[in-house]
Structure formats: structure tokens, C-alpha cells
Amino acid sequence: MNRNWAGYRSSLGCALFIAVVVCVAIQGSRCLGQDAKTDLSDLTLDQLTHAEVYTASRHLQSVVEAPASVTLITAKDIQEHGYRTLAAILQTVRGFYVTNDRNYSSLGVRGFLRPGDYNTRILLLVDGHRLNDNLYDQAMIGTEFPIDVDLIERIEIIRGPVSSLYGSNALFGVINIITKRHRDLPGLQLASAAASYNTKQGRVSYGGQLGPLECLMSGSFYGSRGHNSLFYPVFDNPATNNGIASHTDDDQVANALATLSFRNLTLRSIYGTRDKGIPTGSYDTVFNNPDSRTRDTHGYLDLQYEHTFAGSLNALARVYYDRYTYHGTYVYPSPSDVGQLSPEQDFGDGRWAGIELQVTKTVLDRNRLVSGFEFRDNLLQKQNTYDLNPFTFVFEDRRKSYVAAVYLQDEITFNKYLILNAGMRYDYYSENRNSIDPRAALIYRPAHETAIKLMYGEAFRIPNDYEKYYAVPPNIANPALEPERIWTTEVVWEQQLRAHYSVSTSVFYSRMKDLITQVGTDDQSLVYRNLEQVNSSGAEMELRAELPGWPQWVASYGFQETRDSQTNQFLNDSPRSLAKLNVSEKLPKTNLVTSIDAQYRSRMEALQGGSISPFMLLNVTILDRKLGKHGDLSASVYNLLDKRYSDPASGANPEQSIPQDGRNFQVQLTWNFGSKLSRHQ
Numbered sequence: 001m002n003r004n005w006a007g008y009r010s011s012l013g014c015a016l017f018i019a020v021v022v023c024v025a026i027q028g029s030r031c032l033g034q035d036a037k038t039d040l041s042d043l044t045l046d047q048l049t050h051a052e053v054y055t056a057s058r059h060l061q062s063v064v065e066a067p068a069s070v071t072l073i074t075a076k077d078i079q080e081h082g083y084r085t086l087a088a089i090l091q092t093v094r095g096f097y098v099t100n101d102r103n104y105s106s107l108g109v110r111g112f113l114r115p116g117d118y119n120t121r122i123l124l125l126v127d128g129h130r131l132n133d134n135l136y137d138q139a140m141i142g143t144e145f146p147i148d149v150d151l152i153e154r155i156e157i158i159r160g161p162v163s164s165l166y167g168s169n170a171l172f173g174v175i176n177i178i179t180k181r182h183r184d185l186p187g188l189q190l191a192s193a194a195a196s197y198n199t200k201q202g203r204v205s206y207g208g209q210l211g212p213l214e215c216l217m218s219g220s221f222y223g224s225r226g227h228n229s230l231f232y233p234v235f236d237n238p239a240t241n242n243g244i245a246s247h248t249d250d251d252q253v254a255n256a257l258a259t260l261s262f263r264n265l266t267l268r269s270i271y272g273t274r275d276k277g278i279p280t281g282s283y284d285t286v287f288n289n290p291d292s293r294t295r296d297t298h299g300y301l302d303l304q305y306e307h308t309f310a311g312s313l314n315a316l317a318r319v320y321y322d323r324y325t326y327h328g329t330y331v332y333p334s335p336s337d338v339g340q341l342s343p344e345q346d347f348g349d350g351r352w353a354g355i356e357l358q359v360t361k362t363v364l365d366r367n368r369l370v371s372g373f374e375f376r377d378n379l380l381q382k383q384n385t386y387d388l389n390p391f392t393f394v395f396e397d398r399r400k401s402y403v404a405a406v407y408l409q410d411e412i413t414f415n416k417y418l419i420l421n422a423g424m425r426y427d428y429y430s431e432n433r434n435s436i437d438p439r440a441a442l443i444y445r446p447a448h449e450t451a452i453k454l455m456y457g458e459a460f461r462i463p464n465d466y467e468k469y470y471a472v473p474p475n476i477a478n479p480a481l482e483p484e485r486i487w488t489t490e491v492v493w494e495q496q497l498r499a500h501y502s503v504s505t506s507v508f509y510s511r512m513k514d515l516i517t518q519v520g521t522d523d524q525s526l527v528y529r530n531l532e533q534v535n536s537s538g539a540e541m542e543l544r545a546e547l548p549g550w551p552q553w554v555a556s557y558g559f560q561e562t563r564d565s566q567t568n569q570f571l572n573d574s575p576r577s578l579a580k581l582n583v584s585e586k587l588p589k590t591n592l593v594t595s596i597d598a599q600y601r602s603r604m605e606a607l608q609g610g611s612i613s614p615f616m617l618l619n620v621t622i623l624d625r626k627l628g629k630h631g632d633l634s635a636s637v638y639n640l641l642d643k644r645y646s647d648p649a650s651g652a653n654p655e656q657s658i659p660q661d662g663r664n665f666q667v668q669l670t671w672n673f674g675s676k677l678s679r680h681q
């Protein structure tokens with residue numbers, strides 16, 4: 001628990017010191033009125049169905065007119081259901097599923113989740129800023145996600161290929177995290193939580209305004225000792241502690257967020273670092289050794305200018321700088337000294353900077369044009385590895401690259417019944433690769449309560465440096481990897497039934513070529529290769545209800561089949577059925593809200609043969625709002641039925657599956673010292 005904590009404390013302390021200085025300066029002057037804006041947490045079902053989203057088309061439009069199947073998650077949802085990580089939030093979304101190898105969380109969408117993948121086929125944005133790094137293309141969604149989920153105002157989830165607007169990685173969708181502004185969190189807010197496995201968490205945040213200057217500052221920490229003992233049958237012998245990993249599952253996190261806005265300028269900064277123990281003995285490391293661990297750090301500065309001129313012309317410009325670092329320590333027996341250990345040090349260092357320019361203009365009252373240019377300079381893409389005992393240099397790869405892109409989209413409103421949305425993007429990569437990706441959607445609205453969407457899109461993913469060049473045993477490099485491509489056709493029917501029910505149904509078919517997959521070789525090595533073709537088809541349905549005096553609930557079911565077209569075999573790590581139920585109810589004459597989440601995942605094939613058993617989880621949260629007029633108190637029990645279940649292992653693990661947590665709890669207290677409470681309180 002204390003490992004490297006001094007460094008975390010120092011980083012967090014610097015962030016909090018800056019926050020306090022700015023906040024004290026602003027607090028010295030009386031905060032002015034808050035800007036008006038739509039608060040999704042206060043909307044009725046009808047209003048939420050027609051709420052506006054930005055990510056689907058890079059401009060605001062209603063959900064029913066967006067050229068995609070869209071899900072919105074609000075701050076109210078996060079608080080009422082006691083979600084602790086972004087992974088826990090996405091686990092409740094229809095068609096999505098999450099696995100965890102006790103180091104990283106992996107996201108599957110509509111049957112696609114490949115072993116050894118780091119969420120490379122989902123594009124993760126924070127306030128429109130690309131979070132996938134330039135070494136592994138990783139979208140971090142577990143405790144490694146660099147933002148406290150209590151600072152999320154809403155999440156826009158756009159399904160389907162969106163490379164026509166966002167380029168590489170947007171194969172199965174785009175997730176845009178919209179963080180809170182000062183008006184969402186006015187004044188000082190403190191939060192503290194305690195949970196199972198000796199877990200503690202704290203946060204201090206401040207939002208304020210001084211004239212046209214607005215700010216939100218926040219710093220958080222999270223520390224968990226993890227399980228005292230985890231049992232892995234593959235290591236069940238006296239030489240490896242009878243398969244019990246003791247005190248090797250710890251997790252330590254620190255992060256900070258700062259947002260400063262002045263008129264049309266917004267400066268955002270995010271910094272997050274996580275240090276995680278690895279209890280699974282992956283990559284043939286010494287089992288039950290607490291020194292095997294990974295550290296991930298990601299921070300960025302993002303300056304954005306946005307202004308709407310006369311004549312419906314909107315201009316947006318963004319300049320940014322990111323740095324991501326990875327440090328893995330893997331403990332092996334020393335090859336030259338019997339009984340001694342030889343830690344392997346594995347490093348990744350990625351730095352990149354870029355600019356984005358975008359113009360939105362309505363022409364002839366019917367055409368809304370969106371055009372843009374992006375340039376990203378990968379200043380450093382470095383991977384290196386060495387052993388300590390004896391010191392042996394193992395691997396180094398150092399590169400630079402860049403990507404430039406232009407895109408154009410036209411949204412044509414023929415009449416109140418029919419909208420055509422079509423766009424295309426051209427990406428050029430310095431490694432002499434390019435891609436042209438179109439997307440088109442025809443949206444038919446025969447009535448105010450009905451929307452029928454027919455959509456087609458193409459997307460691509462460039463193989464990342466880790467997949468192509470990493471060559472530390474048991475991994476083998478494969479510089480000949482080709483980009484993977486996907487072609488998707490989808491039909492969506494969205495219907496509001498009277499004032500209190502809505503239903504969304506979608507049917508989709510995807511064809512994927514050159515799918516990049518990590519496979520084992522005859523000599524037990526691991527290498528990334530292109531599969532010939534994968535086909536996926538399926539359907540999803542979601543029903544929402546919001547009856548006055550009754551619980552609010554969302555139920556969804558998704559069915560899909562994803563097969564290798566050569567062998568006609570189902571892909572591993574691909575469940576055919578997913579079912580979700582989220583229920584929330586405010587108890588009469590109280591400030592108590594009770595929420596229930598139920599999730600079912602069907603059986604799926606394991607990488608090493610056999611299968612992963614199906615399971616159902618049940619989570620319950622009770623929230624007391626306005627505790628003492630200024631506080632919120634929530635208590636959550638996760639895996640209430642104490643279900644024993646596992647997630648699939650990758651080729652790096654000797655196990656077929658990784659056991660997950662049984663019943664566990666969390667209690668959280670949030671206290672507000674602002675001039676008025678947040679709208680969500």
C-alpha cells in the first residue's frame with residue numbers, strides 16, 4: 001500500500017496546491033451567476049429521448065436525428081447506481097461487456113474482444129480530446145482511467161464505425177466523456193469512500209467563477225490492498241504457495257483535473273497515474289511475488305477555442321500535447337544464479353502533439369456542413385526492456401511518425417420526415433499508408449415519436465507499434481501487419497410509446513477483414529497476425545419506462561454471432577447473449593433512492609480451449625440525498641448474490657480463466673460547501 005505512494009502524494013499535492021491557490025483567489029470575490037445549460041438529469045423520458053448529443057456528427061443534434069444508435073449516461077445515473085469506474089458504467093450498456101485480467105479492463109462490443117487487445121477498436125474521447133495513446137492504442141477504462149468518475153457530467157456512446165469523422169480506432173464506436181464545469185460543481189466539494197479489500201478513496205474539488213473566468217479544480221486518490229489471498233489452481237503445488245497469491249493484488253491511483261475557461265477559450269489539463277500489482281503469474285513470472293506490477297501515467301494539456309459567428313458559422317480550433325508512460329516490472333528466476341530473482345524492466349514512452357480545425361456552417365437552410373483538418377505529430381514512440389540480474393539489454397525500439405487528415409460531412413434535411421447524413425474522411429500516415437472512409441445514414445421520421453435509421457459505414461485501424469515491433473519473449477515482432485477494416489450495415493428503429501415508454505431496436509451486420517489477433521505459435525510464442533475475415537450479425541433491443549410513482553427502469557437484450565469466415569468457428573471471448581436491467585426508485589416522502597443493476601453474460605469460448613461459464617450479477621445501491629442539507633451518503637453492495645464467476649485469460653496467462661470478485665461493498669460520503677448545491681444533489 002505504501003509502495004511508490006510518496007511519489008503519488010507529491011504529484012497530487014502539487015495539483016491540490018494549485019487548485020487551492022486559484023480557488024482562494026476566486027473565493028475572495030463573490031461568484032457571479034451560473035450560465036444556463038440543459039441538465040440531462042432533470043429531463044423527462046420524452047425530453048431525454050430528444051436530448052442533444054455532439055459526438056455522432058461533431059455538432060449538436062437530437063438523439064433521434066443522430067446517424068447512429070446512441071446511449072447517454074448522466075451524472076445522476078453514475079451517482080444513483082454507485083458506479084466506481086468507467087468499466088463498471090460501460091458494463092451496464094446494451095451490447096457492451098467488460099472483462100478483467102486483474103491488471104487491465106477490456107471492453108467488448110457486439111461480440112468483438114480479442115485476446116491481448118487493449119481496447120484498440122473503441123475510440124475514447126474526453127471533452128473531444130483523443131485519449132487512446134500512440135504506443136498501444138489503449139483506451140483505459142478501469143482504475144487506470146485518469147479521471148474520477150464523479151467528475152463526469154455525461155457520457156455519449158456512439159455505436160458503429162465512425163472513422164469518417166474520427167479516423168483510426170473508431171471501428172465499433174466512439175465514447176466521449178464530458179467532464180463537469182464550474183456550474184455543475186459550484187463551491188468546494190469533498191468526498192470520501194471506504195470499500196472492501198481495505199480500499200480507501202478521497203477527492204477534493206472546487207468550482208468557481210470570477211467575472212468571465214471560470215474554473216474547476218479537482219484532485220483524487222484511490223488505494224486498495226486488494227485480496228489477501230487469491231487461488232489459482234494451475235499453481236497448486238507447495239513450490240508456488242499451493243496456488244495462493246497473497247497481498248499481490250494492490251492498486252494505487254492518483255489523478256488531477258483542471259479546467260479554466262475565459263470567454264471562448266478553454267484550457268483543460270488532466271493527469272492520472274496508477275500502480276497495480278499482478279497476482280496471476282502472467283508471462284511465466286514468479287508466482288506470488290509482489291514486485292511484479294505495472295504503472296501507467298497519462299497527462300495532457302488541451303487549449304480549445306470555439307466561437308459562433310453571424311450566419312450560423314461555428315469555428316473550433318484545438319491545440320494539445322499528450323504524454324503517456326508505461327513501466328512494467330516482471331520478476332523471473334535468474335538464469336545465471338539459482339535461487340535468485342531477475343526483474344525485467346519494461347518501458348513505454350509516448351509523446352504526441354497536434355492541432356484540430358473544424359468549421360460548421362448551415363447552407364440554404366437545409367444543408368449543415370461540417371469540415372475539418374487534423375494533424376497529429378507522434379514526437380516519440382519508444383519501447384525498451386532490460387533485465388537487472390544480471391544486467392542484460394533485451395530490446396529497444398524508438399520511432400517517430402505523423403498522421404494528417406481531412407473530413408467533410410453534409411446533413412441534408414429534405415423535410416420534417418427525411419434526413420440524409422453523409423460524410424467521408426481521408427487519413428494519411430507517414431508510413432506510406434492512407435485510408436478513405438465513408439459513412440451514410442438515412443433517417444426517416446414518419447411521426448414525432450418514431451425514427452427509422454438505415455446506416456452504412458466503413459472504418460479502419462492502423463496496427464500500433466506494440467503489435468508490430470515488440471519483440472520481448474514470448475512476443476514476436478510482425479512489422480508486416482496490415483491495417484484492419486470493417487464494413488457495417490445497421491437498421492435502427494426508435495419509438496416512444498406514449499409519454500412513459502420508449503423502445504430502441506437495431507439489427508446489424510459487420511464484415512471485418514485482416515482482423516489483428518494475438519495467436520500462439522508451435523514454440524509457445526505469441527505473435528499478432530491478420531485473420532482473413534470475420535463476420536458478425538446480431539440484434540439488440542432496449543426498453544425504457546418512467547411511470548409516475550413507479551420505478552424507472554431500462555431493460556436490454558443483445559444477441560450476436562461472430563465467426564471466423566474461414567473456419568466458421570465462433571471467436572473466443574465472444575458471448576452470444578447479453579442481458580441488462582437497471583432499476584431506480586425514489587422512496588416516497590424521503591430523500592432515499594434505491595437502484596438495482598442486473599447483468600447476464602452467456603457462455604463463451606476460451607482462448608486455450610474449453611469455455612467460460614455464463615453468469616448473472618446483481619448490484620444494489622442506496623443513496624441518501626441532502627444528508628444534513630449539504631451531503632450525500634451512498635452504500636453499495638456489488639455481486640450481491642456472491643456469484644463465483646471468471647473472465648477469460650489471454651495468451652500471457654497460464655490459466656484458462658481469471659476469477660473475479662465475490663460480494664463486496666462501498667460506502668461513500670460527499671459534502672458540499674458551495675453557495676448552492678450541485679443540481680445533482
